[in-house]
Amino acid sequence: MTHVAVLMGGWSAEREVSLVSGRACAEALERRGFRVSRVEVDERLPAVLTRLRPDVVFNALHGRLGEDGRVQGLLDLLGIPYTHSGVRASAIAMHKPTALRLFQSAGLPVPEGRVMPAAEVAEAPPFPPPFVVKPVDEGSSIDVELVLRAEDLARVGHKLAERSRPVLVERYIPGLELTCAVLDGRPLAVTEVAPREGFYDYRAKYTPGIAEHRLPAPIPPRVYERVMEIARCAHLLLGCRGLTRADLRFDPERGEAGLALLEINTQPGMTPLSLAPEQAAYCGLSFEDLVVRLVELAACDP
């Protein structure tokens, strides 16, 4: 019987989401007859894995350490195959400015943006509002600030003055929020994520009923196909494995030229509410099928 250790929790700001993802995946694997060890991750992880000696690690961590290549590096060293992307793809995808540079160099559309010290944004914004200010390497909309009008600058400036790390400032792209998961190099579907109010923040992402998922996204077929192609290329370009999810914006007034890729997530949410499992189901792959497929695709970096 294959023994799978499901890593969940961890240190990042997305700890709670990871616990929900991890529990759901562990249950799915048990229903499919796998022997499962649930591992709530802390600094003892190397010793825990050495003791458990699982055949495969299912990585259900999000954010710092678990999604940025560091846990992946540990698993490479221990020689335990793991789900999702390897060290380099994870590290690059987590650092948005680096990933966006690569996407842009391959001809994928990305928003115009600039990296700068957080404290300087209010004083010397790189362009007039509307713009978005975000950490270079967080997920789940954590600390993403929207500056729609000049008046918002003072409020955001106060918050940013306390941040020591540089931020990414991007032109705000009006319109729709689209997302497309890619499984083993194959784009699944495109969902429009429509927040019922305001923009798509942490609460909206993980509170049932706050964001509406429109699947398939009600956009022109040519745009739909282009999103699938952008997501596939981004996944390939970073050398991702298993499952990823690309987040895009789409300004319908500009047609296909109104698409911009914001990021790809190498450890997309696997909660019951999550977008990628929903797209897999739309393609005929149940949650359990998806989780088992990810275990089958598990590998160490070559």
Ligand SMILES: Nc1ncnc2c1ncn2[C@@H]1O[C@H](COP(=O)(O)OP(=O)(O)O)[C@@H](O)[C@H]1O
């Ligand atoms: N350039 C942008 N224009 C419009 N909205 C944006 C832009 N960048 C981010 N957002 C909004 O903020 C959310 C989070 O941004 P994203 O880049 O996906 O980072 P993360 O999901 O890692 O926090 C997006 O889903 C979107 O709603």
Ligand SMILES: [Mg+2]
């Ligand atoms: Mg995102």
